[in-house]
Amino acid sequence: KAGVTQTPRYLIKTRGQQVTLSCSPISGHRSVSWYQQTPGQGLQFLFEYFSETQRNKGNFPGRFSGRQFSNSRSEMNVSTLELGDSALYLCASREGTGWKEQFFGPGTRLTVL
Amino acid sequence: AQSVAQPEDQVNVAEGNPLTVKCTYSVSGNPYLFWYVQYPNRGLQFLLKYITGDNLVKGSYGFEAEFNKSQTSFHLKKPSALVSDSALYFCAVRDESSGNTGKLIFGQGTTLQVKP
Numbered sequence: 505k506a507g508v509t510q511t512p513r514y515l516i517k518t519r520g521q522q523v524t525l526s527c528s529p530i531s532g533h534r535s536v537s538w539y540q541q542t543p544g545q546g547l548q549f550l551f552e553y554f555s556e557t558q559r560n561k562g563n564f565p566g567r568f569s570g571r572q573f574s575n576s577r578s579e580m581n582v583s584t585l586e587l588g589d590s591a592l593y594l595c596a597s598r599e600g601t602g603w604k605e606q607f608f609g610p611g612t613r614l615t616v617l
Numbered sequence: 618a619q620s621v622a623q624p625e626d627q628v629n630v631a632e633g634n635p636l637t638v639k640c641t642y643s644v645s646g647n648p649y650l651f652w653y654v655q656y657p658n659r660g661l662q663f664l665l666k667y668i669t670g671d672n673l674v675k676g677s678y679g680f681e682a683e684f685n686k687s688q689t690s691f692h693l694k695k696p697s698a699l700v701s702d703s704a705l706y707f708c709a710v711r712d713e714s715s716g717n718t719g720k721l722i723f724g725q726g727t728t729l730q731v732k733p
Binding site (some may be wrong): 508510523536537539547548549552554559560562596598603605606607608609610611613 | 645649651653658659660661662663666668675707709711712717718721722723724725
């Protein structure tokens with residue numbers, strides 16, 4: 505099976521702009537989670553989607569949002585970008601039932617100037 | 618509150634020697650524990666997990682981890698380190714307050730440096 509894919513891999517934006525990141529999970533996986541990775545804060549959970557519904561949300565401002573489509577693909581959006589949003593954004597998928605491990609994509613490196 | 622601690626920012630070992638990367642956790646219920654590895658400019662790769670059962674868990678690439686409930690630890694081990702094992706290692710615990718969701722709480726990570 506193909507792994508988790510994320511597009512784009514790299515992105516440069518300026519403050520105030522908005523950005524949309526995309527994630528395609530492993531085939532058959534219905535759960536998609538998003539994490540933000542920064543040198544200072546480490547890996548922090550953003551949100552999880554399962555069957556097009558947000559199932560859990562981390563402690564991030566409302567500028568961070570996401571959605572999931574019927575084919576399980578997910579997008580996350582960050583509006584009004586701030587310098588501190590520069591990070592590696594990781595998407596992870598899992599089967600969604602029972603407790604199975606998550607499989608991560610390569611990430612999208614977002615730089616905000 | 619649940620948490621995971623990786624007390625060492627960096628671990629240095631010589632190739633061929635055994636390695637240990639430490640992890641301790643704090644949860645109120647039964648822990649679901651994971652180890653992931655991250656190579657430069659890559660995502661996280663799953664190594665192994667402990668859900669229940671045998672305290673010694675075997676995973677990918679020759680890694681294993683020992684679950685110790687009394688010491689609330691889940692240390693990652695490998696009998697003989699390779700230079701290619703050099704990477705950033707993360708310990709994680711399932712957030713039990715979130716039910717059957719995918720939320721993981723990660724430690725800060727430990728950089729493993731294996732010298733030839």
